[in-house]
Amino acid sequence: MSEADPLEGLSARTRSVIERSREYLIPGRVETWLKLGIPLVIGRREGYAIFDLDGHRLLDLHLNGGTYNLGHRHPELVAVLRDALDELDVGNHHFPSEARADLAEALAAKTPGELHDCVLVPSGSEANDLAIRAARHATGRRKIVSLDAGYHGATGLSSAAGKDSNAKLFRSDYPAEFVTVPFDDLGAMEKALADRDVAAVMLETIPATYGFPVPSDGYLPGVKALCEASGTLFVADEVQTGLGRTGHLWAIEAWNVEPDVLVTGKGLSGGLYPISAVVMTRAVGSFLREQGWAYVSTFGGSELGCRVALRALELSSRPETLANARAIAKHLAAGLATLRERHPFLRGVRQKGLVMGLELEGALGAVRLSRALYRRGVWAMFAGFDTSVLQWKPGLLVDVAYCDDLLERLESALGDVEREGPA
Ligand SMILES: Cc1ncc(COP(=O)(O)O)c(C=O)c1O
DSSP states (O other): OOSSOTTTTOOHHHHHHHHHHHHHTOHHHHHHHHHHTOOOOEEEEEBTEEEETTOOEEEESOHHHHTTTTOBTOHHHHHHHHHHHHHOOSOOTTSOOHHHHHHHHHHHHHSSTTOOEEEEESSHHHHHHHHHHHHHHHHSOOEEEEETTOOOOSSHHHHHSSSOSSTTTTTOOOTTTEEEEOTTOHHHHHHHHTTSOEEEEEEESSOTTTTOOOOOTTHHHHHHHHHHHHTOEEEEEOTTTTTTTTSSSSGGGGGTOOOSEEEEOGGGGTTTSOOEEEEEOTTTTHHHHHOTTSSOOTTTTOHHHHHHHHHHHHHHHSHHHHHHHHHHHHHHHHHHHHHHHHOTTEEEEEEETTEEEEEESSTTHHHHHHHHHHHTTEEOOEETTEEEEEEEOOOTTOOHHHHHHHHHHHHHHHHHHHHHOOO
């Protein structure tokens, strides 16, 4: 594969997929991948490995943000979906449903504190969009405060919160109503809430697209206290950090904070059927009692997805799953510490359980390492809002042998980048 022709050496089938995707679907994205020398078209996938269409195996350290926390096509989840297909379809959202009731009850039981009311939607973006609307209804206020390096989705309201990367492009930014503050800065948060006119603070517990910087110990409890003092709701976006990734079922539990709203998605789908959820206190969910049809979604809480999600939630909360996540996190921490001593390109490691970010040399350090890893049989992606950090997201069920193979490949890739010299 040469820099000059990134399609060189690829099969006709792979070239055709890339060309048709460039023609009809994602032209800008295809150009970027080709420029980076990553002409990946995913074919077969199993466990924590993906294969490109030409059969090259890659360890999947991206997992699409945790969608594949439990691995690709986990056999139990595939079986649950197959069984559900014998009996169910998406269902009719106007009526009560057993599959939806089972999932909502389990979510209420497994989320912290007073969280109780549940709305099921197809995506994390829609979940955050609804969380914003519910918070506005419950408080009678419009303002939303989030991090200037946060990402909450791609719908109108969810994209207006957090880093304004695409909201402006689509003229759907509302700067008077969506205020941002810097990460880990309690003083800035205090100022933003001072006028007591903010409906909700919406935070990723550990901001993913910013490269998983771990907040200082007092930050999240401090934000919660400020919210309580100013009549503001606390929305925990756990789309990437939830479902066991930190070794706790929800990352926010590591800081003993009870949010007013918890949003989950990605891994809840088991990687098989799109589904996300908003779990709220009864006070925040009051609109559900006031107006039965206040929020409707034909595909929200598809019964097929509910069956998969119920099992994904159960698998993610098993004590042995959480114990494995913690043990693997420890093993990887030790391995990465050794690599750090040997490779100056690896400047630091951010970590809370299996939520990890590798801090690398240079503003594009993670883009360079991403490509080097790709050539060494690992797919790991740079953080979109900070390309000096590589997101490092091993699956919850990986074993020590997998991690040792991974660390060896990482060491080779670090050597490759160091031999290339400065960017
Ligand atoms: C933290 C966070 N929240 C929300 C979303 C949006 O989820 P979805 O892509 O399912 O709409 C994402 C997606 O990457 C995310 O990382």
